[in-house]
Amino acid sequence: MxxxxxxxxxxxxxxxxxxxxxxxxxxxxxxxxxxxVAKAIREMVIRGAPAIGVAAAMGVAVGVxxxxxxxxxxxxxxxxxxxxTLAQTRPTAVDxxxxxxxxxQRFAGLARxxxxxxxxRQALIExxxxxxxxxxxxxxxxxxxxxxxxxxxxxxxxxxxxGALATAGIGTALGVIRVAYEQGRNIHVLVPETRPYLQGARxxxxxxxxxxxxxxxxxxxxxxxxxxxxxxxAIVTGADxxxxxxxxxNKIGTYQIAVLAKENNVPFYIAAPVSTFDLSxxxxxxxxxxxxxxxxxxxxxGVRIAPDVPAAHPAxxxxxxxxxxxxxxxxxxxxxxxxxxxxxxxxxxxxKAAV
Ligand code: MRU
Numbered sequence: 001m002x003x004x005x006x007x008x009x010x011x012x013x014x015x016x017x018x019x020x021x022x023x024x025x026x027x028x029x030x031x032x033x034x035x036x037v038a039k040a041i042r043e044m045v046i047r048g049a050p051a052i053g054v055a056a057a058m059g060v061a062v063g064v065x066x067x068x069x070x071x072x073x074x075x076x077x078x079x080x081x082x083x084x085t086l087a088q089t090r091p092t093a094v095d096x097x098x099x100x101x102x103x104x105q106r107f108a109g110l111a112r113x114x115x116x117x118x119x120x121r122q123a124l125i126e127x128x129x130x131x132x133x134x135x136x137x138x139x140x141x142x143x144x145x146x147x148x149x150x151x152x153x154x155x156x157x158x159x160x161x162x163g164a165l166a167t168a169g170i171g172t173a174l175g176v177i178r179v180a181y182e183q184g185r186n187i188h189v190l191v192p193e194t195r196p197y198l199q200g201a202r203x204x205x206x207x208x209x210x211x212x213x214x215x216x217x218x219x220x221x222x223x224x225x226x227x228x229x230x231x232x233x234a235i236v237t238g239a240d241x242x243x244x245x246x247x248x249x250n251k252i253g254t255y256q257i258a259v260l261a262k263e264n265n266v267p268f269y270i271a272a273p274v275s276t277f278d279l280s281x282x283x284x285x286x287x288x289x290x291x292x293x294x295x296x297x298x299x300x301x302g303v304r305i306a307p308d309v310p311a312a313h314p315a316x317x318x319x320x321x322x323x324x325x326x327x328x329x330x331x332x333x334x335x336x337x338x339x340x341x342x343x344x345x346x347x348x349x350x351x352k353a354a355v
Contacts, residue, residue, distance in 0.1 A: 001178065002210040004164040006051050007058065009129050014058045018045050019165055023206040034063030034082050041089040041096075044197070048166020049240045049276055050139075053095030054132045056086045060103040061128035064121050072115045079107055091288040092249055092316045094241040098275045099131055132168055134350075138273040138330035139169030146176030146271050146328035150185055151233030157190040157226070160251035161203035162238025162271065172271040173236045174207060176328060181213050189215040190232065192223055194251060196297045196313060223257050227264040235261050236328075239272035246321030246338025247284025248272075252314055258323035267325040274329050277346055284318035291315070 008015045013032040020043070021027050029045065031037045037059035040046055046055045063082035069075035083100045090096060106127045110120045150156060156177055160166075163174035170178055181187050189208055194200035201217055208215040218226060226232060235257060241249045248254075248270050261268040281287065297311035298304060327334040327341075331348045334341035 001182065001212065003170055004207055004210070005168075006046055006048075006165045007054055007132070007168050009058055009061070009125070009132065014055070014062055016040055016046050016055065017165070019047060019203060020044055022165075022202055031059075032062060032066060034059045034066075035085060037062060038085050038089050041086070047199070048161060048163075049093035049095040049238065050135050050167040050169070050172070050273060051165065052090060052093050053099035053275060054128075054135055054168045056089075056096050056099040057103055057128040057131040059086045060100065061125045064107075064124045067121075069117065072111055072117070072120075075117060075120065076107070076111065079104070090290055092240045092290045093276075094278045095273075095275050102131065103127060135167055135273070136169035138275075139167055139171060139175045140179075141330035142172050142271050142273065142328050143170060143175035143179035145330075145333050146236060146269065147180040147183055147185070149234060149267070149269060149326065149328070149333075150176065150180035150187060150236075153186040154233035155188050155190050155226075155231050156180075157192070157223070157232050157235040157257070157266075158204060159192055159200065159235075159237045159254050159257055160194045161199040161207070163204060163207040165203050165207060166238060171207070172238045172273070172328075174204065176236050176269075176271050177208075177213065178211065187213070189213060190226055191215050191217050192220045192253065192257070193217060194253060195220050196300075197315075198300070199251065220253055224260045227260050227266055230264070232264075232266050234267050234269060236269045236271055239270050239276050239327075240316055241287050242270070242272060242277050242327065242342065243281045243284045243287060244277075244279045244339055244342060245283050246324055246327065246334070246336065246342060247287070247318055248321075248324060248327075249284060249287045249289070249316045249318050252317050255317040255319045258319040262323050268319075268323055269326050269328060270324055271328040274331055274346055274350070277342055279343065279346055284320065287316075287318055289314050289316050289318075
């Protein structure tokens, strides 16, 4: 089955599929400067929490690879600047900060044992490739755990795009749907278009269509209607940050879907890797919500659709844990009380990924 490749490490640099151009054009760009990688993350060439993490790790790797530092201390100072630049791109997806921390830790470990700069550069490239390989492996595992909860025959709703484009693997929410479909479940996906950036209409619809999974595209204001009709067996979405109590930030609109799900007795699930947990914060109240440009609301693909008035654009909302029936991760399924179940999964030893 077709799986999109949003990012790849190559000898020429970091190659990213430009998601702003989908579905009309499949164009890739090659990045050899970490500042350009940061710009690509900010401007949504690549998006989706785990894929942003992979891009950040590769951004660090390319920054270190191209660095002119001649001593360990010069490289250490430059690494701090590289990481800070990448950290300033998108505030909500915790995978970004997880990936940067991991690259910093890897550098710190290497710097304790060697001053061989070519060896350090190479090891950081390998680490970024490992982050990518691990995302692929964790998606497969999330898919296997989550598929058990999908209906054998019925509709499944999602939100935004939590597919291959968003993770650089098979996807989290769409990975669950994909595995369930491959197991022979008769699934039909309802895809809300996900205003204002239209990740549902542009990206999820494209991925499912290319993968041969049946779907129907709906507008965001049809969600309640379809849930009330009683044919939706489950809802599964991704996550950008999951607080210690299970409150989950995801694409704007997810909260209202979860509330409508409860009203209509449809189970609402989250699918996300453990790297999306932020156990340092007690609840979703502390999750920073990215505010994006008003033009993304007043315009669609550069065409003005509203008068020149103020427009709000919080890019994410937070779904309180009470609306979430379960969280599928690569280490198992968390259920309420989440403070315990998420901590247990975080403490479980991860399986090793092969590059
Ligand atoms: O603004 P985006 O497109 O980066 O937002 C993406 C989402 O909200 C996804 O649902 C989330 O990152 C999970 S991706 C597996």
